[in-house]
Amino acid sequence: MDLISGARKKLTGVTTENEIQPRPSIVLTTVIDNPRFEQANIDTSGTVPTIDGTFAIDVTNTGLLPTRSTRITGAKVELIKDQSSLTVGTIEEPQSIGSISGGSTETINIKFERDGDFLRNVVQEVCQDGKVRAKINFTMSEILLAATYSNELEVPVNRSDCKTLTVNVSGQSEVNINEEYRWEISTVGEGSIGSVSWDMGDGSTYTGRAVTHSYNQTGDYTITVDTERGYSASKEIDVSLVPFGLVGPVELNVGNEATWNATGENLSQVSNITWNFGDGESRTTQSNSVSYAYDEEGNYTLTAVSDTGYDDNLEVQVSFPNVIVDRISSPDSVSNQQDFNASVQGSNLSEASTLRWDMGDGITLNGREVTHRYATSGEYEIIVEAIISGEVVSSASKSITAEQFVL
Structure with a gap:
């Protein structure tokens, strides 16, 4: 199962009436419609994943006269995975919307922030299907009338920032009895797997990213690996003399x-x-x-x-090592004639033989962090390349503005 690992994800999506077909509730001339994620940031880089962002819903006055004294009396947003759910945002105190003129729409935002291991399952669903199930309960009142919107829906999100991670067991499949062999975890993609537990199939267990083991009986065995972040892998082993x-x-x-x-x-x-x-x-x-x-x-x-x-x-x-140059960290603008620092972020950068910088002004530098100064003002494009055995395996670029230095 593809999973997102290690980096911060920005997931945005807007639903349409055709996509979710909600059941609007009418309070006089007020229609509740179009629930959606305006923004959802899911971060799995820490020990416990977190989510924060904004869930939105539109309130439309379909009549000619302005609404009066419309209030949100309660709202709750839940994320759903299988039979489990997690409340991520609520409105518990009544909030006034104010007057909505005829034919106009006001957007109500519910900010949310939560953490918990449940979010790992939500991340999996987003990166596999490009959507996440959510439930919205929304109650409004106007003068003496009230209406409630309650709906469970699939909200599409942008999964272009999903980082997939695959875990494999690297090592020999055919081994000799009573001989020590080494197996280790290999990963493809970005993300953290956390701690690793091994079951060698003969009653022996280990922890760590690599193990050394010998089998004292011939036969077929299955090595099983489980990681703290929920990844797993296995390998079939044939032991003979x-x-x-x-x-x-x-x-x-x-x-x-x-x-x-x-x-x-x-x-x-x-x-x-x-x-x-x-x-x-x-x-x-x-x-x-x-x-x-x-x-x-x-x-x-x-x-x-x-x-x-x-x-x-x-x-x-x-x-080649799975070296990924993700981004350049530097100021967006600097003063010419003054030094500034820039660094490169990514995965397995230490495996690169060279990290080569093209500063856009004819100067090249090497290293994970560099210091530079532009002689003249202008727009420059910085490019950093990861090089292994003379070949560029990954690169990133960033535009920077050098402004005229003023004493």
């Missing part, structure tokens, strides 16, 4: 050196091993291990052949 096999990573980043080891019950008969890395390079060692770094992204077959004729292979996936 092999005469000659390989132990090592099956996923790694471009340029990162990794080590693979030979294992097996017949290893004592082996004097040397020839390793073919699948990229045209090979190496022969008299030890049972080899270290190597791939220079290019791709899928490779690592093959090991012993001088006694034993052989085994591993499929190795080599990729």
